[in-house]
Amino acid sequence: MKNFEKAMVGLDLTEMDEILIPKISAVTGILGIQKIYFIHVSKDLSLPEEITKNFPDLIAPADEAIKSEIKSLLASSKFPKNIEIEIVVEEGNPMSTVLRWAKIKDVDLMIMGRKKVLEGSGSLAKSLAQKAPCSVMFIPELVNIKIPERILVPMDFSAHSHFTFQFADKAAEEFGSTIFGLHLYEVPSGYYKTGKSFDEFAAIMETHARNDYEKFLAKHSHKDFDCMFVLKDNGNEGKFIIDKAKELNIDLILMGSRGRTSSAAVLLGSIAEKLVQANNEVPMLIFKKKGETMSFFDALMKI
Structure with a gap:
């Protein structure tokens, strides 16, 4: 796919990298990736003076040592020969540094691993999903990557x-x-104020949603597709979507951002945010029209 020629992959130097990198190798052909930037951001790359004094053999700078470690991990995975690879090791705030490099390298896609069994909060991945100036893909720890046969689009x-x-x-x-x-x-x-029962008003809302679907098809000349209309309960919508995805054996969840905005909190919309929070089981792609969040990103970098 020509949409994602340049990708950036975040590495945290944990066991997750050993799981993620082979999956990245498998996904390159599917997405049409031509160049990958593997990036690791440490809060502090310098060694304490006492350490360097007591262990003078530690002459390699920390960033070079990390690059060497990443190269070793990459060497064990069979990346296609036509894929150009660059390793970036930086010091600073992980989120702002990754975002800055994503802009510098003009990447089309950011790829992050999602942990289920391994330890880790995934907070950086969630923040990047909100604020990245490009599309973001999440690859779960326990999922085998393959060409998506079934795609779910909330x-x-x-x-x-x-x-x-x-x-x-x-x-x-x-x-x-x-x-x-x-x-x-x-x-x-406030449905009860209309004099109708919950079920009666639910039927009205479903009919309204189906009419919106028909208008959506007609307005944008989309061909008909299988769309499920589901009454939302009071639970977490994100978890609800994941449960539906697993029930349908979905290979990829595809969800879009809302486009231009001045507020990071609404870049994805509330349901998309909940989905990012809840999902560490199904591969997911947050699709953004490249550059639409740049105005917010530029403002963020000036803070």
């Missing part, structure tokens, strides 16, 4: 759903995949 039939579905449709055509849409609807809290 949607609200808005303009950003249109751009996400365009990309999903292109991916489905290229891979021979099946697209499943998922629309969550809910009953307004």
Whole structure:
């Protein structure tokens, strides 16, 4: 896929890297990646003076030692010969440093691992999903990477759903995949004031959602696709979507951002944020039209 020619992969020098790197090797051909930047950010690369005094053989700078370690990990994975690889080791705040390098290198995609069994909060991955100036892909620890045969697209039939579905449709055509849409609807809290029961108003809301779906197809000339209309309960929407994805044996969840905004908190929308928080089981791609969050990113870098 020509959308993702340049990718950046975050490494944390834990056991997760040994799991993630072979998966990256497998995904390069699927995504059409031509160049990969492997980046590690340490808060402090300098060695304490007492250590260097007591162990004079430690003459290699810490960044060079880390690069050597990463090179060894990469050597054990069979990356295609046509893939250009560059290793970046930096000192500083992990999030702002990774974002800065993503802009400097003009990457199309950021790839992060998601831990399920291994220790780690995943907080950096969640923050990058919000603020990255490009698309972000999450690869779970326990999942084998393959060409996606079944793609789930949560949607609200808005303009950003249109751009996400365009990309999903292109991916489905290229891979021979099946697209499943998922629309969550809910009953307004004041429904009882209308004199109708909960079930009656739920039926009204579903009909409204299906009408939005038909208008969405007509407005953007999309072909018909299998879309599920599901009444949202009071639970976590993110977990609910993951459960649906596992039930349907989904290979990839594809969700779009909302585009230009001045606030990091709404870059993905509330459901997308909850999905990022909850998902460490299904490969997921947060699709962003490249550069749309740059205005926010530029402001962030000036703080």
